[in-house]
Amino acid sequence: MHRWLAAEQRDLRAAEQRDLRAAEQRDLRAAEQRDLRAAERRRPSGAPVAPRIPFVLADATDAPRIVALNPAAEACGLAIGETLADARARIGALEVRLAEPEADRKALLRLARWATRYTPSVALFREHSGSDGFFLDVTGATHLLGGEEAMLRDLARRLDAFDLPVRLAIAETPGTAWAVSHYARTPVTVVPAGAEGQALGPLPVEALRLLPETARTLRRLGFKRIRALQGQHRAPFAARFEKELLRRLDQAMGRTPEPLVLLTPPPVYVATRSLVEPITTEDAILAVADRLMQDLAPRLEADGAGARRLRLSLYRVDGGVERLDVAFSLPTQSPADVTRLMRLELERTARCLEAGFGFETLSLAVTVGERIETRQHTLATAPEESARARRSTALLDALRQRLGAASVRHLTPVASHWPSRNEMLTAAPSTAAAWSAARPARLRPPLILPRPEPAEVIALLPDGPPQRLRWRGKLFRLAHAEAPERIAPEWWRRKASEPTRDYVLVEDVAGRRFWLYREGIPGRETAAPRWFVHGVFA
Template identity: 50%
Template sequence: MLSADAAGGARLTAVNGRAEALDLQIGDRLADARARAGTYVQVRDADPDADADALRRLALWGLRYTPLSSPWPEDMGGDGFFLDVTGASHLFGGEMALLKDLARRLSQFGLDARCALAETPGAAWALSRFHHGLPVILIPGEEKQALSPLPIEALRIDGETSATLRRLGFKTVGTLIDRPRAPFAARFDGKLLTRLDQALGRAAEPLGFIMPPALYHARRQLLEPVSHQDAIVAIMARLMRDLVPELTRDGMGVRHLRLDLFRVDGVVASLDLGLARPSRDPAHVTKLAALKLDRLASDIDAGFGFETLTLSATQVEPMTARQESLLDRIDDHDTSEREAMLIDSLMHRLGEDRVRRLVARASHIPEQAGGIVLAAQVQTPSQQKPHTGPRPFLLLPKPEAAEVLSLLPEGPPRRFRWRGVMRNAVQADGPERIAGEWWRDRQGEPDLTRDYYVVEDEIGHRFWLYREGVQDRETDPPRWFVHGFFA
């Protein structure tokens, strides 16, 4: 038994079969239950978070049947999940075979499953809870007859509502179905009628699916579980080839893929693959998966092997059709496409954050004008104009303080000490004044005016130094910083 603290003392929140035999029920006070049982009962604290977590994992496992799986939230009991098997049941030999397979596998996990299949989530929920003789499949259109004999709790309503209804004499769903609606709407909140309509298919019910529905989806079930990386890559290639005809038909290429690996014991491992450009080339996608697996091999625990693999395209983009054969011959015909392939390879082996490109941004503050972004995010060339003044090709992300000697307070530097080395400024070109972006309200320190100098020392090393703040007006004394290096 599990118990949790509630108003007026601990109450039971879950009981197993043997406790039920002792006529103990959910909601009983723990003290009463102990007294009534008359024998030793084992009580543990309930852990709702762990339960929700376990349910989520189970719902993830449910993805082996269909890409649409939705765990029940708290107000539905939080003890089951929906699978939308529309268009997926034939893969398992029909709906009944699917349900039996589902129940059998769940019982192998030690779970006592009650499975029902219906046109609406509401009806399926009601049947799975209150119907005798499961698994059951409801023929479309018979919701009314099937639900009528069930108790009103089958409508997914809270305890208070059901208690009030019972007091008023409404004990089964059937007694509610054909009643005038207005009095109910006035007496109860809208939830009751909504739930009734949802169960009967009169109102649509959006489900919170655990994964965004995949746009394109392919699945392989294996006779023998696989655990070897090469085998997974080979199956991945076949899955991708399965997707190609549909992608080609719709003129789409994939930008993001997810490979789900279903382990024999119900654990699911997922592999996300992002592409720099839309593609539907199985060889390319497979290569990326292989590279990614190389990197993640130690993180994925194959256990006794994977029995099912699914590949879902979670993001697709239009791709212009072209003749493959032509491309093969004229090799450098589409450089940018081949460039994207190289970026993909590098990203998947080294990590997405390890491959970057430079972009220009609209700002005249040097460190904000030039950015470094993930190569995966760059879409179009930047449209910013290059800055006109001399700019170093290496820039310190955080300017480093330098001690500077100059003859005049506002004059160019003569000598400067930076990183512990004193250097003579043989030449100092400037200043180039860059005003702070005063119109942007930054918290903390305001942007001060900077006077930049290109400074060359005796040997010929060229630095980019600046003095921060205009003397007397903004700061006193001015501070100097080294900001970049010229070739």
């Protein structure tokens, strides 16, 4: 059983914010969301519109029509959908400005993201529902504020502080919540479970979110209220109106599910804390984040899972939302690990983080989680391997969080035995399994030269071990040499100028070790093989 909250704000506007001067933007920072009020906001010059002056917004078409109006214009008899020419003819002193739907949509999206402080499941009105509000799935969240009515009062109070007159409704289905929020007489309504039909009955048929043509046809047939449709035989309506009318009626009554497109998928693990006093300092934010992770840790441990990515949402007093994301190479349940990376993220984004008058609510959500797999170790190697793994992953996580994931790179093994092609530089992996690459069968130098450098080698026999090495103008007397390792180029990439290489690891009398190779097989590929230095050991 779900409970849906519909919030309707009919006159949204954001485009006028672009006309504000820098000083005005600083003065209005405490009321950032107030740019969502459309028909009561400002004149084109930026001066406030007096409440007693009729003010409308019109669409940019050849025959402009009113798309929003303030109470003064509504009191004069104007209505949404009326042509602007008729409105001007009736009212001489009419303030008009062009509507900007894209700016309104962005403003509504900001408001919907702010509403995630109540529940992570938020969806904008879509299809024929209009673009003036959003749905909240408040199932299991109302008790945090003392019940459904207390949540509605809190939401209404905060939106009123943003100068946003809204209509709110809670019901079992999104369709009923939308209908009641738009057409009920009271601005705040709670529809009890199972009372959808009673709540919908006195509402006009437009409350079913029908196409305008469908609503006009129903009215011509005498069906003006939803109660006139309830209890009627469905076959005539299905033949006349196809599936739209019955589908909308069934959705409102809960007979047919209505899938909604949420802004973000709801996380499985989320913890939220509302503060008595707003906070602004870094230490206070980290302290709350640590407590939130302590709330999540037992739930993660009970499910045998860990957090790979987390998002800390900070809700400002003025309605803005700031977000901090951290990522781990291995799933974690540790509050200390989360706090450590959150501190690095705060230091990295300190200049971009806008606290305003402070953050009043913080929410920590696990956006990516993984099951923590148990591993069997021997008693001798378990402590050493665990400590080494913790140090490696902690370093990798810190580098990625501080510098950005794209700035941390490492050498990744490639399926090729040719030394020049068996590694490539890529972005740091997001998993610890990919971070530890398998070692090759033979020892390789930690420093491989970008280009092999020519060298002179003296050996007692053509195939004997090297005795002297001259490289970069210096002579090295060699003391030891390993058996050669023959490496041929891949046949599918082989060129006529790529001969076989015989690699050998040598060490001089001073302990310096070099990785050499002889190019070409004597007597078969070349008459005078050449030597090159390809790498050195520390």
